[in-house]
Amino acid sequence: MPDRQAIAMSSNSPEKPDINPERHIDVLIAGGGPVGMALALALQEYDYSVLLLETRALPEAVDDPRPLALSYGSRLILQRLGVWEKLTQPTPILAVHITNRGHSGQTHLTPDDAGVPALGYVVNYHELYTALRSLIQQGQTDYQTGAQVTSFQTNAQRASVLYQQNGTSRLVSTGLLVLADGGKLAEQVPEVNYQIHDYNQSAIIANLKAGSPERGAAFEHFTLDGPLALLPSGGGYALVWTLPAEKTETILQLEDQAFLSQLQDSFGNRLGNFVATGKRTSFPLILKHASNVTSRRTVLIGNAAQTLHPVAGQGFNLGLRDAWELADEISQSLPGGANEVGSPRMLARYNKRRRIDREGGRLFTDSLVKLFTLNLSLLQTATGLGLAALDHLPPARRFVARRMVFGARG
Ligand SMILES: Cc1cc2nc3c(=O)[nH]c(=O)nc-3n(C[C@H](O)[C@H](O)[C@H](O)COP(=O)(O)OP(=O)(O)OC[C@H]3O[C@@H](n4cnc5c(N)ncnc54)[C@H](O)[C@@H]3O)c2cc1C
Known part of the structure; x- marks a missing residue:
């Protein structure tokens, strides 16, 4: 032209x-x-x-401190673009544990469910x-x-x-x-x-060290306040902790030890005690879809x-x-x-x-956000049962895993 x-x-x-x-x-x-x-x-x-x-x-x-969980499909695109080999330490996600606070149901996704070597990789936005x-x-x-x-x-x-x-x-x-x-x-x-839907929630982001880390394991834990994700990152974890907007500021202001103890209360001790935390930042959460x-x-x-x-x-x-x-x-x-x-x-x-x-x-x-954050005990029990059922239904697990890895065409 x-x-x-x-x-x-x-x-x-x-x-x-x-x-x-x-x-x-x-x-x-x-x-x-x-x-x-x-x-x-x-x-x-x-x-x-x-x-x-x-x-x-x-x-x-x-x-920008936010961690990004990249799907295996994104890895393939980034490889084609020549970006992948420039990333110093993408941490592979070798398992995802999904749990719901106070209910016994849980599910456990592995790379085999999606037929890929890793369910995803954690990188930092900045990198x-x-x-x-x-x-x-x-x-x-x-x-x-x-x-x-x-x-x-x-x-x-x-x-x-x-x-x-x-x-x-x-x-x-x-x-x-x-x-x-x-x-x-x-x-x-x-x-x-x-x-546009305002969830009236914010996500707190921080890098953490846990006493008993599980190599390559990511955790998605649903609480009544919102989902709490721990993504493997190097030897530690990247936290994405969703909270009602009105609680966020109070939790952000806490000293390190008080912050870790609040987090422990919400997540439990599956990874032992949280022993260190980096700087905390928060992002408001909305759904905005054209x-x-x-x-x-x-x-x-x-x-x-x-x-x-x-x-x-x-x-x-x-x-x-x-x-x-x-x-x-x-x-x-x-x-x-x-x-x-x-x-x-x-x-x-x-x-x-x-x-x-x-x-x-x-x-x-x-649907994930709404299903797991509605404060109705019956629904909570139902989601607990749903997770247990998902864990025993390999085709359903495969569906969820491939959806996370490849998108709707997974
Ligand atoms: C806490 C948190 C955790 C997340 N975790 C994940 C995850 O694990 N996996 C995942 O896939 N996604 C995740 N996301 C979503 C992901 O961060 C976004 O989808 C992604 O950053 C979108 O990239 P983008 O380039 O479209 O937009 P942005 O990252 O918002 O970039 C927009 C760019 O446009 C520039 N810009 C703005 N206005 C103008 C203008 N007028 N003129 C010129 N430039 C302009 C801005 O400076 C910016 O650089 C997460 C988001 C949050 C908030």
């Missing part, structure tokens, strides 16, 4: 998005989080001009981010940091996108605008409707398309599949016709292709 004449407006100029774009780009990705970066990397295989805009200045600004970033920087993607997309307009031929960088406003046009910013920019797209992820010349991926409760560790895994399948659709488009990048036909194909996986991820995650 020919470059257009460059313009750079000073930051206090009025925004006039549709006048004289600086240049034309085949694909513009707004948001360089892990999903946006994965898409940019996947597109490096093909001959498209790609501009990746990330609002954060790097790398200092990205110190994954850094690995993706260094590969992007080595490739041909035009990657701009400290660059915030502020507004955009679309017509049948293109999207005009305005962004701010170093006090300057820049205007570019693109055949396909990919919103990978977590969800704020989609508010400018009238066709996108979000289904019914439609495409609009004129625009597509939503990753958290912008669906922000899920972390209980089943599905969010990034789903987002990575969004990126991978979008790159595949883009690669099959043809220049300058009804099938070009960003055409209604290409977007309709992508929307259809992702529907079942996205819908399945939302239902699976949302």
